[in-house]
Amino acid sequence: MTAVWVRGGMIVTASDVFAGDVWIEDGVIRQVGVVRPSGEAHIIDAPGMYVMPGAIDEHTHMGMPFNGTVSADWDTETIAAAIGGTTTIVDFAIQRRGGTLVEAIETWRNKADGRTAIDYGLHVAITDPRPEVIAEIPEAVKRGVTTVKVFMAYKGEMMVDDTALFQTLLAAREVGALVMIHAENGDAVVLLQDRLYEANKRAPRYHAESRPLEVEAEATRRAIALAKLADAPLFIVHVTGREPMEEIRRARHRGQRVYGETCPQYLLLDESYLVLPGFEGAKYVCSPPLRHASHQEALWTALAEGVLQTIGTDHCSFNFREQKHMGRDDFRKIPNGLNGIENWVQLIYTYGVCQGRISLSRMVDLISTQPAKLMGLYPRKGTLAVGADADLLIYDPSGSTTITAQTQHQNSDYNAYEGFVVQGKPQWVLLRGNVIVQEGKHVGTLQDGRFVPCSPYSAA
Amino acid sequence: MTAVWVRGGMIVTASDVFAGDVWIEDGVIRQVGVVRPSGEAHIIDAPGMYVMPGAIDEHTHMGMPFNGTVSADWDTETIAAAIGGTTTIVDFAIQRRGGTLVEAIETWRNKADGRTAIDYGLHVAITDPRPEVIAEIPEAVKRGVTTVKVFMAYKGEMMVDDTALFQTLLAAREVGALVMIHAENGDAVVLLQDRLYEANKRAPRYHAESRPLEVEAEATRRAIALAKLADAPLFIVHVTGREPMEEIRRARHRGQRVYGETCPQYLLLDESYLVLPGFEGAKYVCSPPLRHASHQEALWTALAEGVLQTIGTDHCSFNFREQKHMGRDDFRKIPNGLNGIENWVQLIYTYGVCQGRISLSRMVDLISTQPAKLMGLYPRKGTLAVGADADLLIYDPSGSTTITAQTQHQNSDYNAYEGFVVQGKPQWVLLRGNVIVQEGKHVGTLQDGRFVPCSPYSAA
């Protein structure tokens, strides 16, 4: 494998921005700064561009079964991800009821291997917390799956009770696994859903009414309490608004190891999308739901301040015409989720960095370095440091484009960010030194991506 | 029935302190202030004494089954209550598993009627929340039982899940019933208990370790969230420390109708009692457990500030020699509860009023007026207003005594406040105009007390 020499760009890490080169050999970064070539090299000239570690999306659902259908799959979505600047995802392997964690991990690896354009790691979600299942956590860790997801909602399907959550926290702590929480009170959701349905409130907008912020704030608080009792670290996914965020802040300021993620949709979209004319609102049905726009600025500040540590997409893409229409007469049957992995880096850059809400370094921290650290991928991933995998995103900040489903690579008939104008775009993307995106075009294959085992958690 | 003329005392209400007389006819207050006698009257001279509405203890457990034994019963404990200045209690009728609410109410009325020295109302506790049980709430209200208790702890016995709690809140709201919460996360408690037990940590002190403050704070937050979603008022019993109290404060300052009670034991005792030599700590086992002394001042401030609205005793008296010893080798088997109804008024007066933490009027508010309002006994009970039942506590503030089991009337071989010095004492107590305590001695009978139906809640 020839060396690669990225020349003349502006290098951006989680702490620094400086002009310099990157020299890559054997898929690994060997020099950063003023490079002295040690032989032949493929040269990429990057003047005027930002050279960053590839984005790491710690929250995706590729080909995930949901209410009898399946979300868009690895083959299309990982190519879209690559084009968007993402070089690693961490997807959720979901335990089958009656099944085991090992089975879930194997199922997911089988789905992904050979069908992914970028590297991936796995979380495993416990949905059927039999004692022998919780006892599998050490085995999962041995297999490089060091993050365990628990759903406090989706009653009757994936939800587990406080006892199981507590036991999971205890078992995870023993082997350095990190527990990730979908925080909504599932009992309350079902009651609210049924009351709305019975009151003939069945349109998409009632999805949001059935899962108010309080439902999320409560569950967040509860998970934090159980983690404190178990003396275990905790990661709250998809924080949507002020109150749950404040719960995290309070816990952190008491010294507890609690981490939080938010997603582009909670930063940029809001509940008004759910009342679009016709059935259009269904496109924006995800859980937790979109909130009032007034929460957005609070989330940005929380990202800037370090109250939240990462951004993930929760990419879970369904098409509108068939899949979303399953809930035509009953919002409870609309598959939950929306797309975002193709455009999230551009969106965060445009609405975060260009609008002065976060610095360029903080962006890299939020979308690459922190995810890598918290998920156990660091220092192999998530940084431009010497010795790291040469996963590079070379971003050209010039020019602007308008997002539209017509030109997207995500396999869907709509794009959640239709009409958003974004500044700049990923120009080259390297995966372990290989160019997989060249001048904005995917030039790699679905054999490029590999499974990356994660290490056990140690405080980031 | 002759009139009664209480002459020359210092009248204390929740808002005022003034010199004046009280004139009583037919068991009801007819005049307050400068009285013009309208005929013969039994005269009680009260110079130098405080004339207050009798204390109302909204939180008692008389003759309550617990872990195979039964707490001290109506006959002894209501006499002790009367001597201590309490003229009404509201006791918890506990639904039998498989039984109904109406059955619970009847059982409790049968226990009490003819065996109580003072008036009483009832709460009903739902422990087996079958749909038909929740549907009984309107019937309970019709029978004068307008407060519904739900336990979030005591798993496998009285604990109900979030669904049942939510349904209870919805059903209660419809008929103006107020839901009362024992807030501890029962799942977490059982796990912590079992871990301690298995680690050979079986002494009384581990009772407290198995129910840390976080367990209470979490459940408090959860109940508040569900009440908000149900748009129902909520009453949190026995708040023990800063964190759960702060949850109530936050909710109230958002405008939510949440009320909180604390108890003398959380204001005056602390966790150090649980590590007394030998098995002595068992005397102080109650749930939630006693906390670190540093929480006491925060609770007093919360009472003074109106963050908490009432004081109740949670009187649930077991003797040490036999009953508490059931848990000699296993703290989980120690009956939970301690006594307090005989001395609580003196204790609050001494450590609250005399030490400047609350005013005399605020004491009356906390131990009589607010309980009456929140429990639906007002304006019949809880005030010295004209038209109210003539339930009077005439308190002589002179002199001090030391509390000791040797002279108590509570049926127990210990007093939780042994050795506490208190200032003043109840001198006369009138129940609907009848003198039941005269110069500190009980002169009434167990036929004096009556069931008092409560009215549906309306914001106090």
Place this chain on the structure above:
Amino acid sequence: MTAVWVRGGMIVTASDVFAGDVWIEDGVIRQVGVVRPSGEAHIIDAPGMYVMPGAIDEHTHMGMPFNGTVSADWDTETIAAAIGGTTTIVDFAIQRRGGTLVEAIETWRNKADGRTAIDYGLHVAITDPRPEVIAEIPEAVKRGVTTVKVFMAYKGEMMVDDTALFQTLLAAREVGALVMIHAENGDAVVLLQDRLYEANKRAPRYHAESRPLEVEAEATRRAIALAKLADAPLFIVHVTGREPMEEIRRARHRGQRVYGETCPQYLLLDESYLVLPGFEGAKYVCSPPLRHASHQEALWTALAEGVLQTIGTDHCSFNFREQKHMGRDDFRKIPNGLNGIENWVQLIYTYGVCQGRISLSRMVDLISTQPAKLMGLYPRKGTLAVGADADLLIYDPSGSTTITAQTQHQNSDYNAYEGFVVQGKPQWVLLRGNVIVQEGKHVGTLQDGRFVPCSPYSAA
């Protein structure tokens, strides 16, 4: 003086609401409840009406010099007050630069005596804090002036610095005087005013821009800090919004004796009034200024919760045509203040009680009992207890009226609440047993009112 018998009304005190009579002799309440007449009496039948203690407005400026003009005077404004249900005001005697406190008190007593329809007390405002002036505080207390006002704004006129404020707090504490604070950072205000003026921003709306909420929040925090250091109680007048209110809340919850007042204008009007067409906005120029409407609900909750203890009017009435027009070309010259004393009770009843934000008892507490307690007028004023002055407000809750300057008694060419619809109205008002308002009409004289000495502060 004949007795007065108020019959058949609904008596409302700060803690109770009950049907009953009031019997008055020699200007003092003798019986409350079922009255047994002891002779002849003037009878007032009050069925369907609320019988409350007369309102006490602890914050008025009658005939106050301001920027070369003088606010509306005792003769008209105290009659308007009486008609509105107010039986006592506490007005601010302002020290003259170079003058003394005793001089200020005498000046104000001379202004008021013989020209007031209702009773009055006085605060004294220190504006020139020479050592000998601060040394006068004990003498002021001896003369029945136990509350000392300090302005942190109005630089160059009434503002004093932190040293003087601290010394005042220390001196006041020694004799039980209570320090009242106008909390705005005067240095910042002047700078902001001048910058706006120089930028040609001279219309009324810029008055508000020159005194943003932050200016008030800061000064509130500072006064609280100094009071804590001096270990002195503190009373913050005219709290206008969330941030300063939160400062009070935090201090109280730490256990500090800090009290707060808000005014009808901050509960019911908002900054949009300042941008009314033409020069109309000048009518609403007061300091601190009106805020965004979103603060109103927070203030109501603070009143309901006890974070704030009283409502006062800050009545300081100027006419629009001449006085307000002094600032036609310069908002800094608009006399600060607006009227309110005629309608405040109706407004609080309508928008507070009828809209469910506060209970009837809490209203009485806020507009009568608490002001009396905090200002040292209690128990002579502020309650319907036996022995108290028979200052009664008999309020007929039936019917509604629309407030308009055309029918008002306040001496102004506008009414700040023009067009507000209010529910019910004061029907009779008694001052020490004398009927001064009969069926809504003033029937008293300007000789009715007397100076009422206030007692030194003791925690309410």
Place this chain on the structure above:
Amino acid sequence: MTAVWVRGGMIVTASDVFAGDVWIEDGVIRQVGVVRPSGEAHIIDAPGMYVMPGAIDEHTHMGMPFNGTVSADWDTETIAAAIGGTTTIVDFAIQRRGGTLVEAIETWRNKADGRTAIDYGLHVAITDPRPEVIAEIPEAVKRGVTTVKVFMAYKGEMMVDDTALFQTLLAAREVGALVMIHAENGDAVVLLQDRLYEANKRAPRYHAESRPLEVEAEATRRAIALAKLADAPLFIVHVTGREPMEEIRRARHRGQRVYGETCPQYLLLDESYLVLPGFEGAKYVCSPPLRHASHQEALWTALAEGVLQTIGTDHCSFNFREQKHMGRDDFRKIPNGLNGIENWVQLIYTYGVCQGRISLSRMVDLISTQPAKLMGLYPRKGTLAVGADADLLIYDPSGSTTITAQTQHQNSDYNAYEGFVVQGKPQWVLLRGNVIVQEGKHVGTLQDGRFVPCSPYSAA
């Protein structure tokens, strides 16, 4: 100048820790990672050592006049600093009453040039805020002094009032200067001091009593308010405890650009040192004073969480025998300040990193990268990025030593951290590529250091 090759160390930046080399030419970092030498080089082998950017102490007082004496001077203290791992300080040039800012800057440059072992920048402190002085701020910025200090305490000497502070904020904002605040209410301090002195409370411990935390919290809040009104960024120096820290947190979470520093003495020492026997407490007199130990953990958490951004020493060294004894009979005359620059890096490493309170990267961030960014020294200083000055601290984590005055290089007869055990020590220190400390020994000269102009602030 020959190249320097730092080989085989563990490189630590604010975001990364990785094994690698550093290659330096012409005093500038040219390569980081796997270095390919481009010629001869002086080689430093660093296996097992941390290679970090040199520490930047943004808060020193070298040779500062105070109460008629002068703190330890540049010649000794900068050598001690170098030995301790510090390569740049930013010292405070203090305006003379009646003097100008330019004069202050020149005076300080004259003091430092030729007498400093390490690089330095300057802040300028405004103590006499005449209009023409505030108008000098742009000139100061031109001269590379972009941070302006304002004292809210030291009344009669350096203190300025709110008007001057506000004007300074406005003027600074115009040219991108950052205002730094010594936050204590000087009026309150003087009053408290005098009261203590008059009460014959004159020992060192009363220094702390005269400057309670509330004095600092209040001033912090006030400065934040004025900065908000001026829309200017703000830097609060030497935050000592929870309450002032919370003020910063609240402001930041509202989105305000407020930054905070704490110092080793507030993290590691506490008020108990002030009551050491004899006059020993005087050694620990600094302003703001040491606080109760319970504040320490809150400060560490604030550093970890990003509520506070930097650590500075506030090194201001006086000897005990003569200088501190000036206040033998009057705590007000004890020179304020203590030493720390020689040991601070070791102390933060030992008590921060080794005890798990902050990560190694966060330490580098707090003591080097963030100070560089906030003071306008970045990217020239504060990082190991290519192109940066080769200011390196090579820290050997092995071994431990006990701090003692007997072996220190600071010019004082005591060391504030006497007896503290520290882990590891600076082994080599490079200043712009020159070895100034070799195996723990100073090998440079007082001509090594240079003035470094700072750039105007831009949000870090």
